[in-house]
Amino acid sequence: MTNDSIQNQVEALREQICYHERKYFIDDQPEISDREYDQLMKELERLEAAHPEFITLDSPTQRVGGETTLGTSVPHRGQMLSLDNTYSPEELYDFDQRVRKALPDQPIAYVTELKIDGLGVALLYEEGRLVRGATRGDGEYGEDVTANLRTLRAIPLRLTRIQLMPTVLEVRGEVFIPRDRLDEVNRQRIAEDQAPFANARNAAAGSVRLLDSSITASRPLDIFIYSLGYAEGIEIPRHTDALTLLADLGFKMNPHTEPHSSIEEVIAYCHRWTTDRETIPYDTDGIVVKVDSLQQQEILGTTAKSPRWAIACKFPAHQVKTQIEAIEVQVGRTGVLTPVAILSPVQLAGATITHATLHNEQELIRKDVHVGDTVFLERSGDVIPKITAVLTDQRKGTEKVFRLPDHCPVCETPVQRSEDQAAVRCVNVACSAQLKRRIEHFASRNALNIDGLGPAIVEQLVRVGLLGDVADLYALKQEDLTSLERMGEKSAENLINAIKGSRDIPVAKVLFGLGIPHVGANVAELLIDHFSSIDNLADATIEDIESIHGIGPQIAKSLLHFFSQPRVQEFLKRLKDAGLQWATESSEFTGTSDSIFVDKTFVLTGSLSTMTRSEASEKIKERGGKVSSSVSQKTDYLIAGESPGSKYDRAIQLDVPILTEQEFTQKLSS
Ligand code: IVH
Numbered sequence: 001m002t003n004d005s006i007q008n009q010v011e012a013l014r015e016q017i018c019y020h021e022r023k024y025f026i027d028d029q030p031e032i033s034d035r036e037y038d039q040l041m042k043e044l045e046r047l048e049a050a051h052p053e054f055i056t057l058d059s060p061t062q063r064v065g066g067e068t069t070l071g072t073s074v075p076h077r078g079q080m081l082s083l084d085n086t087y088s089p090e091e092l093y094d095f096d097q098r099v100r101k102a103l104p105d106q107p108i109a110y111v112t113e114l115k116i117d118g119l120g121v122a123l124l125y126e127e128g129r130l131v132r133g134a135t136r137g138d139g140e141y142g143e144d145v146t147a148n149l150r151t152l153r154a155i156p157l158r159l160t161r162i163q164l165m166p167t168v169l170e171v172r173g174e175v176f177i178p179r180d181r182l183d184e185v186n187r188q189r190i191a192e193d194q195a196p197f198a199n200a201r202n203a204a205a206g207s208v209r210l211l212d213s214s215i216t217a218s219r220p221l222d223i224f225i226y227s228l229g230y231a232e233g234i235e236i237p238r239h240t241d242a243l244t245l246l247a248d249l250g251f252k253m254n255p256h257t258e259p260h261s262s263i264e265e266v267i268a269y270c271h272r273w274t275t276d277r278e279t280i281p282y283d284t285d286g287i288v289v290k291v292d293s294l295q296q297q298e299i300l301g302t303t304a305k306s307p308r309w310a311i312a313c314k315f316p317a318h319q320v321k322t323q324i325e326a327i328e329v330q331v332g333r334t335g336v337l338t339p340v341a342i343l344s345p346v347q348l349a350g351a352t353i354t355h356a357t358l359h360n361e362q363e364l365i366r367k368d369v370h371v372g373d374t375v376f377l378e379r380s381g382d383v384i385p386k387i388t389a390v391l392t393d394q395r396k397g398t399e400k401v402f403r404l405p406d407h408c409p410v411c412e413t414p415v416q417r418s419e420d421q422a423a424v425r426c427v428n429v430a431c432s433a434q435l436k437r438r439i440e441h442f443a444s445r446n447a448l449n450i451d452g453l454g455p456a457i458v459e460q461l462v463r464v465g466l467l468g469d470v471a472d473l474y475a476l477k478q479e480d481l482t483s484l485e486r487m488g489e490k491s492a493e494n495l496i497n498a499i500k501g502s503r504d505i506p507v508a509k510v511l512f513g514l515g516i517p518h519v520g521a522n523v524a525e526l527l528i529d530h531f532s533s534i535d536n537l538a539d540a541t542i543e544d545i546e547s548i549h550g551i552g553p554q555i556a557k558s559l560l561h562f563f564s565q566p567r568v569q570e571f572l573k574r575l576k577d578a579g580l581q582w583a584t585e586s587s588e589f590t591g592t593s594d595s596i597f598v599d600k601t602f603v604l605t606g607s608l609s610t611m612t613r614s615e616a617s618e619k620i621k622e623r624g625g626k627v628s629s630s631v632s633q634k635t636d637y638l639i640a641g642e643s644p645g646s647k648y649d650r651a652i653q654l655d656v657p658i659l660t661e662q663e664f665t666q667k668l669s670s
Contacts, residue, residue: 006047010054013044017060018158025153026252058129058157064217066147070209070642071609071662073141076122077170077230080136082305082652083115083288083312089267092289095311096263099291102300102308109292110260111239112269115312116224117283118176118204121149123225125169128159135208138657139305143640148208149175151217160250170229171246177203178281181220183351195445198384198646200283206643211609222282225251238292256280259292270313277315278349286314305655317378318349319388324373327358327402329409331433333441334517335426337404337415339364341375341387349379356387361404362422368392370399408433429567435469436462438515442470446521446613447513448502452495460484469571470513473499474578506614507534507581518558522629525617526550527559533583534572538563584618596667597625601634605648606641608661613641619668631656639664 001009017040024030024037041060048055055062086092099108122142124132133149134142149155152175159165177185177200185203186196197203207219228242236242240259247253256273260266270287277284291297291309300309326342339358346353356377358364369375369390376389407414408426410433416425426434439458443450450473461467466480476499481492505513511534512524519527530548531537537545537559545556562568576582602620604613604627611619616639617627631638631650638651638658651658659667 003051006051007054010044010047010051013040013047014059016040017044018156021060021153022156022160022250026156026250060157063151063153063157064214066150066213068147068211068213069144070148070211071660072144073137073660073663074132074134074144075141076134076137076139077124077168079302080120080122080139080142080172080229081302081307082139082655083310084306085286085312085314087314087316089270092263092267092270092311092313095289096266098308099300103296106296107261108296109238110263110266111243111257111290111292112260112266113226113257113288113290114254114273114277114280114284115286115288115314116174116176116226116254117199117201117285118174119201119208121145121173121175121208121223122229123149123155123171123173125159125166125171127167128161128165130155130157135205136652137660138655143209143660145208147213148210148216151213152221152223154221154223154252156250160248162245162248164234166231166234168230168232169249170231171225171251172227172229173223173225173251175204175208175221175223176200176282177207177220178222179283179349179351180281185219201649202645205648206645209606209640209642209644211642223252224254226254226288236294238294239290239297240292242294274315278318283349284315286312288312319376319378320346320348320353321374321391322346322353322377324369324371324375327364327369327371329404331408331410331426331431331437333434333437333515335408335428335431335434336360337408337424337426339402339404341369343375343377346377348377348385351379353377353379353385356385358387360422361424364402369402370395371402372396372399432462435467439467439470439473441515442473442513444513445607447509448505449509450495450502451498452491453498457484457487457495471571471574471578474575503579503581505581506612506618507584508614508617509612510534510575510580510582511537514562516558516562518555520629522627523551523555525614525627528584528614529618529621534576535582538569538572595623597623599624599626600636601626601628602637602639603628603631603635603647603651603656604639604641605651606644608639608641610661610665616664623668 020030020032020037020040044059045061048059048061086095120136122134123130130150132144133146134144136142150157179200182197182200182203189196197206204221207216207221210216225246227239228236228246236245243253243257258269260269266289273287289311291300297307297309300307302308323344324341325344328340328342330338330340332338338360341356341358343354343356358369367387367390369387374391374394375387376391377385378388379385404424405415408428408431411426411428411431413426413428413431416427436458440455442448443453466476467473476496478492478496481487481495482489508525508528511528512519512521526548527537531540542556542560545551545559546553597620602625604616608616620627628635631647631654633654635651635656638647638656639661640648640658641661
């Protein structure tokens, strides 16, 4: 066969595969069986392997394995705005009034769309080929996530040829994970001792912002395209025309978009979807209302953050009624007893709910919760549900008052109640429940980050007496581990290596890992920043500690109590002798006054690839900046690493500038 005819054959196969991918992943109307599809793919792979000179980036075989450019920030073709929120029909009437006032005597047509709860992205196509995919970022610049987005088969690598093909095209859409697939992902994460994603949005965001595109490829990600950002070479009068064009080009569009000629119709659509949203397999958090005419959109313009031609109408939180069958008591790391309601299993926003925390005894009294009560359960986006109300008028008289016990349910030591009665504590530091939680905390990601030491392993190690405290971890041998259930040679070796590796974890994380009451990750950083070592901190007076900005008397008292115990001193000595990081080199302020860091407040989220979060904090502080643990109006920058958490969403909500790791490291060296 000549080279030309091989190339033609390869190209014809690609066209065929693209067509069937579109039928399967976008139109949901497959025309061939999975087997037939696999055969086509195998044939293409075979030809490309024999003739690598014909491999092109838009070949369906080239979805996974592209080089990740995570950390690179790229400009959007036009700003990616966010939306103002409304919660009632009155507010929608107000919106309509504002629109009409700006466009007197003009007919107004609206479009309503489901607001998909995922991660906003922009896709750039040149000559019909996907060249870039980016997150929303700060709206002007996003993070380059091309390699990861390429793995989504609902994202076309090449567009369907149409007559008036835009030469350059940027489209915006929402990447999401269907609800039932999130449950699957979370089950697997729990089995692998990884923290489950709190909601579908975090799961989507975490999966798109990974360093390894093959992991993204394994996540059940999907996308709906919701608008045209930029198109070169074509004129479009209305948003609905843009949506038709996008569908023709082969993008996956949401089927529930509707045009309306009055705000009343819009309100009726919102009402309908407030309940109908349960019937679709992905999470939505509201409706987006848009003025259809692009010319009218132009006249209406935008405020600093959001367009005046669109608004989001947010859904109320999901609510269901269920019954409290029993109340169980859990013993936490610091001995605090937490009441947990065991519920009659109930479906709520697509998940089966069986437990809900009641937080503490005061909460129990405040809400007047009895065993047997009928309650309202609410879930607003997050996986963890809340009891929001007790239906006292539905009591039959058989319900029972519940109070926390006088003895620890695990070790039976008498409990102690705090002065304000909020906390009930098991004071036996040797209580096995506390010990297990302490070890889990010590091994957790923000502390010593010991991979593979999850609850199931900890449970066994404590049960067989191999772990009496976390210092015992450093004496464990591989043969100790292989005797445990479901622990092979390889996992045992990995765990031993992970424990060894934790000796390099910075001292602030070690301090956090000790699990001293009221000493969270950020407080631990502040303390180490000031005292440079755990030994200096242990020798400090209450005045020394309280003099640190951001540290109050409660923390100081807790630290003093912790370090004053002979048992703790002996335990800390064993940890230090095991070779854990115990001090930091004291850091002087080296920044110049015009550095971008001076007096600026930074928040870190996600993991960084070139340094740990404590190292990053240290570098910020060395340059005169501050590090805070939560995002607020006062935050100057969010530094987002891989798999950022809810802080990322909050920063987007508050329009806090987001720095990628690369931008951050550039600023460090400038
Ligand atoms: S339109 C200026 N349409 O919601 C128009 N956004 O809070 C802004 N979203 O960042 C976007 N579904 O990620 C639009 N049908 C939809 C949407 C949608 C989800 C997300 C999007 C945006 C955020 C706005």
